[in-house]
Amino acid sequence: MKIFIDSAQIEQIKELEDLGVISGITTNPTLASVTGKNFKDLVSEIFSTLSKDRIINLEVIATDYETILKQARALAALDNRVVVKIPCIPDGLKACKKLSEEGIRVNITLVFSPMQALLCANAGAYFVSPFVGRLEDISVDGMEIVSEIVKIYKNYDYKTQILFASVRSVEHIRLAALAGVDVVTSPYEYIKELYKHPLTDTGLAKFLKDWTDAKEEFIV
Numbered sequence: 001m002k003i004f005i006d007s008a009q010i011e012q013i014k015e016l017e018d019l020g021v022i023s024g025i026t027t028n029p030t031l032a033s034v035t036g037k038n039f040k041d042l043v044s045e046i047f048s049t050l051s052k053d054r055i056i057n058l059e060v061i062a063t064d065y066e067t068i069l070k071q072a073r074a075l076a077a078l079d080n081r082v083v084v085k086i087p088c089i090p091d092g093l094k095a096c097k098k099l100s101e102e103g104i105r106v107n108i109t110l111v112f113s114p115m116q117a118l119l120c121a122n123a124g125a126y127f128v129s130p131f132v133g134r135l136e137d138i139s140v141d142g143m144e145i146v147s148e149i150v151k152i153y154k155n156y157d158y159k160t161q162i163l164f165a166s167v168r169s170v171e172h173i174r175l176a177a178l179a180g181v182d183v184v185t186s187p188y189e190y191i192k193e194l195y196k197h198p199l200t201d202t203g204l205a206k207f208l209k210d211w212t213d214a215k216e217e218f219i220v
């Protein structure tokens with residue numbers, strides 16, 4: 001399972017890019033606006049922070065077919081790592097079909113049901129983004145929705161990749177992997193938690209102490 005960082009904060013993106021554990025990023029209008037940066041400047045900073053094979057999800061801010069097409073083409077033309085995020089509305093799905101035929105990769109965002117996900121696959125989406133945390137905010141079992149999407153896509157061998165979004169905990173990342181999604185996009189803080197374990201820390205401290213006590217010489 002690939003991991004994307006769900007952030008527009010350059011320092012966070014850079015740190016995880018340097019660690020080598022992320023395959024890309026997702027942003028949205030809210031995440032971009034809280035940076036307080038001019039959008040063009042922000043996007044070019046993101047481009048120069050991430051290496052060549054990463055995926056960069058940038059979202060349109062239009063809701064009508066023609067403007068969605070215009071904005072999506074403009075975003076895709078900026079860099080070949082861009083996947084364009086488009087909301088799951090009728091004009092968005094129609095635009096997804098057209099853009100996919102043009103070879104532009106589309107991530108249909110704000111997906112909350114298996115039936116929306118079915119339409120996204122039929123519209124040729126590259127990614128479908130079920131928002132699990134937001135479903136749980138309204139007491140809907142987000143994991144059940146994700147499992148149904150996984151099953152439906154398997155049943156018909158859809159190529160659309162499932163991008164588990166709206167992560168609210170480390171546990172969500174574990175459940176995403178168990179459910180068999182293709183990608184999870186997570187805020188910085190949960191990705192940072194993934195490599196931590198108290199037994200790693202105490203184990204390492206003991207290894208180093210035992211080595212020091214033995215007064216051995218290392219190879220280099």
Ligand code: E4P
Nearest residue numbers: 006026027028134165166167
């Ligand atoms: C994904 O692409 C979205 O940006 C994101 O996961 C939304 O998460 P939120 O519900 O925490 O805002």
